[in-house]
Each structure stands twice: as C-alpha cells, then as structure tokens.
Amino acid sequence: MDDIPRLSESVYVGLCHEIGCPTEVRIRREVMDTVEAVYKPVYIMRGFDRMISGSQREGFRLRTSDFDFMFWPPDHKVICDLSQIRLYRIPQNTVILMECDDLPPGFTRLNLTIPSNDEEVISSCVEIDNKINISSTLFRDKHLRFLQTKNYATSSTSHGPCSTYCSENIESDCAFCFRSHHWPALALPWIQRCLQQGWPSKVVISDILRSGFHVVPIGSTDESILEWRISFSSAEQKLVYAMNHTQFLCYGLFKIFLKEVINLNEDLPVLCSYFTKTAVFWVIQTNNALTWTPENLLPCFWKCFKLLIYWVFTGECPNFFIPLNNMFRFKVTESIQAVLCNKLYELYCEGISSLLLSETLGPFLSQAILYRSLRVCTDESSIITNAELEISLFEEIHVHSQRILSVVECVALMKKIEIEISKRLMPIQEATVQFMTSEILRNTAMLKLCEVYQHKNCNKVYYKASYVSRLLKLSCTIGCVSDILYLAMYFYRTWRFERSLSCLQKAQERMSKSYIIYHDNVNIDMYRRYTAGMSLCRKMRNALVKNIALHSQYIYIDELILEQKTSNNNGCIALLISPLVTLYMLFILNYHRLGDTVTSQQSLQNLQTLLLYDDGTNVLPPLRDISWQILGICQQICGDFQGALQSYQHSLQQYPFHKIKEATLFRINSLSQD
Numbered sequence: 001m002d003d004i005p006r007l008s009e010s011v012y013v014g015l016c017h018e019i020g021c022p023t024e025v026r027i028r029r030e031v032m033d034t035v036e037a038v039y040k041p042v043y044i045m046r047g048f049d050r051m052i053s054g055s056q057r058e059g060f061r062l063r064t065s066d067f068d069f070m071f072w073p074p075d076h077k078v079i080c081d082l083s084q085i086r087l088y089r090i091p092q093n094t095v096i097l098m099e100c101d102d103l104p105p106g107f108t109r110l111n112l113t114i115p116s117n118d119e120e121v122i123s124s125c126v127e128i129d130n131k132i133n134i135s136s137t138l139f140r141d142k143h144l145r146f147l148q149t150k151n152y153a154t155s156s157t158s159h160g161p162c163s164t165y166c167s168e169n170i171e172s173d174c175a176f177c178f179r180s181h182h183w184p185a186l187a188l189p190w191i192q193r194c195l196q197q198g199w200p201s202k203v204v205i206s207d208i209l210r211s212g213f214h215v216v217p218i219g220s221t222d223e224s225i226l227e228w229r230i231s232f233s234s235a236e237q238k239l240v241y242a243m244n245h246t247q248f249l250c251y252g253l254f255k256i257f258l259k260e261v262i263n264l265n266e267d268l269p270v271l272c273s274y275f276t277k278t279a280v281f282w283v284i285q286t287n288n289a290l291t292w293t294p295e296n297l298l299p300c301f302w303k304c305f306k307l308l309i310y311w312v313f314t315g316e317c318p319n320f321f322i323p324l325n326n327m328f329r330f331k332v333t334e335s336i337q338a339v340l341c342n343k344l345y346e347l348y349c350e351g352i353s354s355l356l357l358s359e360t361l362g363p364f365l366s367q368a369i370l371y372r373s374l375r376v377c378t379d380e381s382s383i384i385t386n387a388e389l390e391i392s393l394f395e396e397i398h399v400h401s402q403r404i405l406s407v408v409e410c411v412a413l414m415k416k417i418e419i420e421i422s423k424r425l426m427p428i429q430e431a432t433v434q435f436m437t438s439e440i441l442r443n444t445a446m447l448k449l450c451e452v453y454q455h456k457n458c459n460k461v462y463y464k465a466s467y468v469s470r471l472l473k474l475s476c477t478i479g480c481v482s483d484i485l486y487l488a489m490y491f492y493r494t495w496r497f498e499r500s501l502s503c504l505q506k507a508q509e510r511m512s513k514s515y516i517i518y519h520d521n522v523n524i525d526m527y528r529r530y531t532a533g534m535s536l537c538r539k540m541r542n543a544l545v546k547n548i549a550l551h552s553q554y555i556y557i558d559e560l561i562l563e564q565k566t567s568n569n570n571g572c573i574a575l576l577i578s579p580l581v582t583l584y585m586l587f588i589l590n591y592h593r594l595g596d597t598v599t600s601q602q603s604l605q606n607l608q609t610l611l612l613y614d615d616g617t618n619v620l621p622p623l624r625d626i627s628w629q630i631l632g633i634c635q636q637i638c639g640d641f642q643g644a645l646q647s648y649q650h651s652l653q654q655y656p657f658h659k660i661k662e663a664t665l666f667r668i669n670s671l672s673q674d
Contacts, residue, residue, distance in 0.1 A: 003372070004298055004299060004352070005295035005296070006295075006368060006372075006375075006376065007298060007352065007365060007368050007369070008294060008295050008296060008297040008298040008299070009294050009295050009297075009376040009378050010364055010365065010367065010368035010376050011253070011297055011298060011355070011361065011364050011365055011368075012246070012249060012294040012295075012297050012376075012378055013364070013376050013377075013378060013383060014361065014363070014364030014365075015249045015252060015253060015297075015361075015364075016249070016378075016380075016383050016384070017383065018062070018252075018256075018360055019060060019061070019062065019248075019249060019252045020059065020060075020061065020392075021245075021380045021383050021384050021389075022245040022380055023380060023384075023389055024384065024389060024392050025059040025245070025248065026059075027389065027392060027393045027396060027428060028059045028061070028392075028396050029057075029058075029059050029241065030426070030428045030429065030432075031393070031396040031397055031400055031428065031432050032052065032056075032057055032396075032400055034428070034429045034432040034433065035400045035401055035432060035436065036050075036051070036052060037420070038413065038416055038417060038420060038433065038436060039403065039413070040416075041412045041413065041415075041416050042403070042405060042409045042412065042413060043071075044074060045408070045409060045412060047073065048071040048072065048073060048074070049071070049072055049073075049074040049179070050069060050070065050071050051069075051070045051233070051234060052067060052068065052069060052070075053068040053069075053070060053233040053234070053236075053237055054066055054067060054068030054173065055255070055273070056068075057237055058237060058240045058241075059240070059248070060252060060255075062252070062255070062256070064255075064259060066171050066172060066173060067171075067172040067173070068162070068172070068173045068174075068175070068233070069172060069173070069174045069175070070175050070177055070214060070216075070231075070233060071174065071175070071176050071177070072176070072177050072178050072179045072214065073094075073118055073121070073178070074179075075092065075093050075094060076093070076094045076096060076116065076118070076121070076178055076179075077093050077094070077095050077096065077179075077180070077181070078096045078097075078098060078110070078178045078179065078180035078182075078215055079095055079096070079097055079098065079180065079182060080098050080180065080182045080183070080184055080185060081097075081185075082097060082113075084182060085097075085113065090114055091114065091115075093114070094112070094114050094115070094116040094117070094118070094121070095113050095114045096110050096111065096112055096113065096134070096178060097110070097111040097113050098110065098111075098180070098184070098215070099111055100184075100185075100186065103220070103227060104220045104325070104329070105186055105319075105322050105324035105325040106186070106229060106230050106319055106322045106324075106325030107219065107220050107224070107227045107228065107229055107230065107325075108184075108215060108227070108228050108230060109133055109226050109227065109228070110133060110134040110136075110178065110215065110228055111131050111132065111133055112125060112132040112133070112134055120139065120142050120143065120146070120176075121134060121139070123138070123142060124138040124139040124142060126138070126225075126226065128226070133226050134226075134228075135225050135226055136161075136217035136218060136219055136224075136225060136226065136227060136228045137217070137219075137225040138225070139176070139217045140158065140161065140163075140176070140217035140218070141158075143163065143176040144156055144157075144158055144163045147163045147165060147174060156174075159173060160218050161175050161177070161216035161217050161218035161229065161231075162174055162175045162216075163175075163176075175216050175217075175231075176217070177214045177215060177216045177217065177231065178214065178215050178228075179212060179213075179214050180212045180213055180214070180215070181210075181212040182212055183209050183212065183213070184213060184230055184322075186230075186322045186324070187213075187230075187232075187321045187322050189323075190320075190321045190322070191205060191209070193285070194285070197285045197286065197288070198288070199242075199284055199285045200238075200239060200242045201242065204238055204239070204242045207238055208234075208235040208238050208239075211234045211235065211238070212234070213230055213231060213232050213234065213235065214230075214231040214232075214233060214234070215228040215229065215230055215231065216228065216229050216231045220329070220330070221330060230322070232320075232321045235321065236277065236281075236320075239281060240277075243280075243284070244292055246292040246293055246294055246296070246297055246300070247280065247284055247292050247300075249297065250280060250292075250297060250300050250301050250304065251276065251277060251280045253297070253301050253361065254276040254279070254280060254301060254304055254305070255273045255276055256358060256360050256361060257301075257305070257355065257358060257361070258271060258272075258273060258275075258276050259273070260357070260358040260359050260360060260361075261347065261354065261355075261357045261358050262343065262344070262347070264357075270331055270332060270336050270340065271308075271312075271340070274327075275308065275311075275317055275327065276304070276308070278317065278318075278319070278320050278327070279304045279305075279307045279308050279311070280304050281320045282307060282318075282320060283300070283303050283304045283307055287303060290303060294378040295378075298352055302352065305347075305348070306348070308344070309341075309344045309345070309348055311328065312328075312332060312337060312340045312341055312344055313341055315328055315332055315337055316328060317332075352365075385524065385528075386528075387522075387524050387527055387528045388524070390536065390539060391517055391520060391522060393428060393431065393536070394431075394480075394517065394540060394544050395519075395520075397431060397432050397435045397540075398435070398546055401432065401435050401436045401439055402439060402549065403439070403443075405440070405443050410440050410443055410444040410447070413436075413440050414437075414440060417433055417436065417437055417440070420433055427535065427536045427537075428536070430535075430536070430537055431536040431537050431540055434478055434537050434540070435479070435480075435540065437478060438475045438478050438479030438480075438483060439475075439479075441471050441472070441474050441475040441478075442471070442472065442475045442479075442483070442486055444471055445468045445471035445472045445475065445490070446551075446553075446554035446556070447554070448467055448468045448471070449468045449490065449493075449554070449555075450554065450555070468490065469487075469490070472486060472487045472490055473487060475487075478541065479541070480540055480541065480544035480545065480546055481507070481510045481511060481516065481541070481542065481543065481544060481545050482507065482511065482544075482545045482546050482547075482548065482579040482582075484503050484506060484507045484510075485503075485504075485507055485548055485579060485582050485583065485586070486548070486556070487503050488500045488501075488503035488504050488507065488586050489556050489557050489582075489586065491503060492557065492586055492589060492590055492593075493555075493556070493557055493558065495593075497590045497593050497594050498594075500586060500590050501587070501590050501591075504583060504586055504587055504590070507579075507583060508583060511545055511579060511580070511583070513530075513543075514526040515527040515529070515530040515531065515543055516543055516544075516545050517543050517544050517545065518545045518546075518579070518617075518618070519547075519620060521617050521618075527543060530542075530543070531543060545579050546579070547576045547577060547578060547579065547620075547623065548576070548577045548578075548579055548582045549574045549575070549576055549577075550564055550574055550575040550576075550577065551573060551574045552564050552565070552567065552568035552572075552573055552574060557589075559589065559633055559637070560575065560630070560633070562663045562666065562667075563575060563626065563629060563658070563660050563663050565663075566659070566660050566661075566662050566663035567658045567659055567660050567663075570659035570660075570662075571659065572658055572659055575626055575658055576622075576623055576626070576657075576658075577623065577626055577627070577630070578618060578619040578620065578623050578627060580610060580618045580619070581607065581610070581611075581619060581623075581627045581630055584603050584604075584606050584607035584610065585607065585630050585634060587599075587600075587603035587606075588600050588603045588604050588607065588634045588637075588638070589634065589637070591603060592637060592638055597638075600638060601638070604631075604634055604635065604638060604640075607630075607631050607634065608631060608643075608647075611624070611627055611628060611631060611650075621655065622655060622657040623657065624651075624654040624655070625651050625654040625655065625656055625657055625658050625660060626651075626657075626658045626660065628647050628648070628650040628651035628654060629647070629648065629651040629660060629663070629664060629667075631647040632644040632645075632646075632647030632648040632650075632651065632664075632667065633667070635647055636667070636670075636671065641671050644667075644671060645668060645671055648664050648667055648668050648671075649668075651664050652664055652665075
C-alpha cells in the first residue's frame with residue numbers, strides 16, 4: 001500500500017467512470033444552467049422564483065444524487081438592516097427584516113416590516129411584542145400541504161426545511177423560502193478569510209456576494225417555531241463549480257465513502273453528505289500545501305477524512321460561512337458521539353484500505369493493488385471518447401428540458417428563447433436551446449389540439465388544426481429523429497391515415513440507420529464516421545432517437561387514454577414508450593383503419609417479436625409494462641382476444657414503472673364481455 005500515487009490515479013480513473021470526466025461534468029452543469037436561465041420567466045409567471053441545488057446541480061449523477069429545489073416569492077425581499085429598505089420600491093415589494101439577536105449563530109427571525117399580499121405568508125404570521133414575525137413552522141407546514149395537493153407529490157413528507165416527494169422514481173427535496181440580495185453581517189469575516197487564503201478567487205467571491213443568500217424554514221430546535229436558518233446553497237454551488245476536477249472527485253469520493261462505508265448498516269445515520277462538502281471546503285481553503293492532482297487524490301481525501309474525525313471527536317463542525325454555527329449542535333450528542341468516534345477511529349486505523357469496503361470504490365482499488373505493474377493514464381481522452389461525451393450531452397438535454405406548460409407560458413418562453421438566440425451561444429447552449437424549442441413547439445401544438453376538439457365552429461377547427469400541423473412539422477424539423485412520430489400520431493388522431501403512414505415510413509427509414517443513438521445504445525464507430533464535421537445541433541437532428549413521452553395533460557392517441565389517466569392517477573406524469581414500439585403500434589392502427597388486414601397483422605407480428613426477443617436494446621426494461629399493454633390493445637382491436645389476454649398478463653408481470661395495473665385489469669375484464 002506504499003504506492004499512493006499509482007493507487008490515487010487508479011481511483012481517479014475509476015471515479016471518472018463513476019462520476020464523470022471534467023468535460024462530462026462541465027456539460028451537465030452548462031445544460032442545467034441554460035435550462036434554468038431559459039425557464040426562469042415561467043416560474044416567475046407562476047408566482048415563484050426558483051433555483052435547483054443539491055448534488056444533481058453540482059454535476060453528480062450517482063444513484064443517490066437527488067434534486068433539491070428552492071422556491072421563493074420574487075417580490076419578498078429580505079434585508080439585513082433597516083437602512084437597506086430604501087433600495088426597494090414600496091408597496092410593490094414586501095420587505096422582511098432579519099433579526100439575529102439572542103439566537104444561535106446561523107439562525108434568524110423574520111420581521112414583516114411591509115404588509116404582504118401572499119396568503120401563505122399572511123397566514124404564517126405571528127404577532128409578538130408588537131412585531132409581526134413569520135413562523136417558520138407554519139410557513140413550512142402550509143407549503144407541505146400545498147405540495148400534497150399536487151398529483152405527483154401527494155406522498156410529500158417533511159424533512160428538515162424541505163418537503164420530500166418522489167416523482168417518476170426520482171426523490172426530490174423542495175424548500176419554500178425567502179431570498180436576500182445582501183450578505184449577512186455574521187458572514188462578513190468569510191470574505192476576509194477567503195482573500196487571505198486565496199480560495200476561492202476574487203471573481204468567485206464577487207459572484208457569490210451578488211447572489212446573496214436564502215433563509216429556509218427550520219429552527220435550531222423543534223421548539224424554535226420563529227427561527228429560520230440562513231442558507232448559502234447558491235454560494236456553495238458556485239464554490240463546487242470553482243473546484244478543479246481532482247477536488248470535485250475528492251468530494252464525490254467522500255460522499256460515496258460516507259454512504260457505503262461510514263453510514264452502512266446504520267438505521268439512523270447522523271452524518272450527512274453536507275458535512276463532507278463542508279470538510280472539503282475547509283481543507284481546500286486552509287491546506288495550501290496540498291497539491292490537488294490525480295496522483296495525490298488519496299492523500300487529499302485522507303486529509304478531509306481526518307478533519308471529519310477531529311470534528312466528531314470535539315463535537316464541533318463549523319459552518320464554512322459562519323464558523324460560530326456548530327452544525328453538530330443537537331445532532332452529535334454524547335452517546336452518538338462515542339459510537340461515531342469508535343467507528344471512524346477503526347476506519348482510520350485501517351488506512352486507505354478502508355476504501356475496499358466500498359461497493360463502488362473497492363473494485364478500482366483492489367485491481368490496482370493486485371496488479372502492481374498496472375499503469376493508469378489519467379488523460380481524459382483515454383477515459384472517454386468525444387462521441388461518448390456527445391451521447392452524454394444529448395441525454396442531459398433530454399432529461400432536463402421537458403416541462404408541461406400553458407399556452408401563455410409557451411409564448412413567454414419562445415420570447416425568452418428569441419432573446420437567448422440573439423446572443424452568441426456556445427455549442428452546448430445552442431443544442432440545449434434547440435431541443436427546448438422543439439419541445440415547446442410540440443407542447444403548444446398539443447394544447448392547440450385540445451382546443452380543436454372544444455370548438456364546434458368548422459372554420460375555427462380547420463384553422464386551429466392547420467396551425468397544429470405547422471407547429472408539429474416545425475418541431476420535427478429542428479428536433480430529433482423520433483419527433484416525427486408525434487406528427488404521425490396527430491395525423492392518425494385526425495383520421496388522415498395515409499399521411500400518418502407516410503410519416504411512419506420516413507421515421508422507420510431514419511431510425512434504422514446504423515449510427516442512430518437510442519439511450520446509451522449506439523455503434524460508436526458508425527456514429528463517429530457519419531457525424532464527422534457536423535455541429536452538435538445537426539448531430540442531434542440526424543442521429544438522436546428518444547422515448548416517446550405522452551404527458552397526462554394532453555391526449556395524443558385515443559387508444560391510450562385509459563392508460564394515461566390510470567398512470568396519472570397513480571402519480572406518474574407521463575407514459576414513456578419506446579420509439580420502435582410506438583412505430584409498430586401506429587403502423588398496426590393505421591393499416592387496421594384502412595382495412596389492410598394483411599399488413600396490419602404483419603406489423604402486429606413485428607411488435608410481438610420485438611417484445612419477445614429484445615434484450616433491452618430497443619425496449620428499455622422499465623418500459624416493458626406499457627409495451628406489452630400496447631401489444632394487447634392492438635391485438636384486441638384486431639380481434640385476437642386470446643393473444644390480447646396473454647399480452648395483458650405479460651404486462652402485469654413486468655416491473656410496474658407506469659403504475660397501470662388497474663387499466664390492465666379493466667382491459668382483461670373487457671375481454672370477457674367481447
């Protein structure tokens with residue numbers, strides 16, 4: 001175990017595969033920053049400003065990485081002293097004064113100096129000593145109940161200052177809070193400390209000071225119903241962005257070590273990943289002698305780990321911005337402290353070999369120990385190809401660009417996009433904006449299509465149907481390869497079967513190319529050869545195939561209305577269907593409507609063969625429940641009731657990703673009535 005540089009490099013490369021290479025992490029951040037900037041007007045229209053924080057925003061894509069959302073009313077301004085009230089227009093803005101006297105460091109009371117028009121704020125106010133204070137407990141509970149009324153968040157539970165809910169199998173934390181554009185007096189020494197230590201840079205410090213801070217609804221104890229915690233989530237995100245890649249991977253290594261080793265088999269883990277982040281911040285800033293390079297990754301990690309041990313031993317974990325705020329207060333108490341000290345000391349005595357206990361890190365380290373002659377190259381180009389980076393980019397854009405909007409919001413968003421396009425965008429930003437534009441055009445088209453079926457005036461119906469068609473065609477022009485399937489669905493739903501088939505034939509031809517990307521399935525060599533010299537936008541238009549998303553707010557195809565409603569009632573916001581399954585389904589339905597029984601049966605056979613023999617390449621495992629359901633629907637429509645029954649039973653046997661069991665049972669029951 002004496003060859004630390006070689007072991008460090010091996011773990012560095014392993015973490016690059018697990019967490020991401022420098023360019024990969026930069027892509028994730030740039031995509032999320034672009035999406036957030038473009039969608040900002042939408043959330044303002046809904047009465048909130050919003051920020052995504054947490055490990056997803058920082059650039060992690062670990063299995064445990066979650067989404068943290070912060071919402072606040074943009075017209076409510078938190079000030080640190082009364083002199084700052086003159087900076088705001090009254091009564092357009094509601095001004096809230098912080099009062100930190102006689103409170104634990106890092107906590108404050110919020111005094112409402114200007115009356116609020118927000119019902120949630122008004123109903124959370126408590127009058128004490130002729131002052132109107134906003135109760136953090138009432139504010140948090142009211143917004144928890146608000147989230148529980150949302151279909152996708154009915155199971156929301158309170159977790160610290162946040163409401164935690166699960167949507168589409170992704171856990172999210174949502175905190176309703178207030179924002180200040182100022183900097184709290186207790187954190188002023190932080191600025192001087194950063195300038196003395198040289199980290200972060202002056203540019204980052206200035207950016208952090210401009211972004212201000214938030215106050216989130218949680219007190220220092222459960223009884224402190226008027227206390228709010230000062231949150232530096234925005235500043236922390238900027239500090240993580242300021243890390244070099246070795247520092248970022250050290251942070252990720254520490255998070256994994258905490259999850260898989262320190263907190264393993266603990267019923268109630270006391271140490272959270274926020275403490276690991278804080279330790280890394282302190283070590284980067286105060287240990288100027290450390291060299292943050294790949295060959296020094298493990299010694300850097302060990303410094304962070306030793307700092308955590310010291311904190312547990314002393315019972316003090318100083319907040320990075322307000323060191324007087326001991327974050328172990330009320331958490332690491334005497335009995336818990338003794339258990340943690342023993343456990344951490346045992347791991348410390350094992351040394352670097354304690355990393356072998358990690359399910360994620362162990363294989364990388366053990367390989368380096370067993371094969372001492374193994375030489376590791378830490379150059380990014382040897383770890384990941386440009387083609388793989390582009391595939392990662394397309395996946396990020398797809399995941400973060402999807403939203404359900406109203407017509408007014410779509411219009412506002414298109415205006416915002418026009419402004420963004422007028423700027424000089426970088427390639428990643430340009431590709432992100434292009435994908436978002438395609439999504440917005442399609443959303444607008446589906447909203448207009450809903451209006452078509454509400455009008456009885458023939459002229460209005462014709463005009464709106466023509467408008468929908470133009471929007472969908474434009475979306476196909478700038479979107480990815482599979483977007484033409486939405487146009488085919490539209491033509492099928494409006495009884496233009498020949499035009500729908502024409503779209504399907506084009507889609508089949510383009511989707512069958514050897515260079516096509518679907519999820520992470522792609523022939524890298526063919527993709528690289530075909531797309532050589534193309535821009536990212538053109539590559540996306542010509543080579544990317546995505547799952548078809550049928551959002552519950554829209555009706556795409558009448559045959560799947562039951563599945564959409566059932567899935568939505570059970571908390572899913574959309575049906576995700578494999579593009580190939582969608583293709584065959586539409587072929588079957590169109591030929592059936594045209595009376596071409598032979599071709600319809602052939603397409604039905606193709607769909608059944610696909611589901612029977614696909615290894616996950618064309619139909620991802622989570623999508624097999626809806627895929628077998630679609631086969632059953634098509635068989636039932638075509639008169640094969642026995643085959644339909646078997647397909648519905650297959651659907652029930654799959655992982656219930658879409659939660660459509662009730663719809664499946666209803667369709668099985670309907671077979672007995674046919």
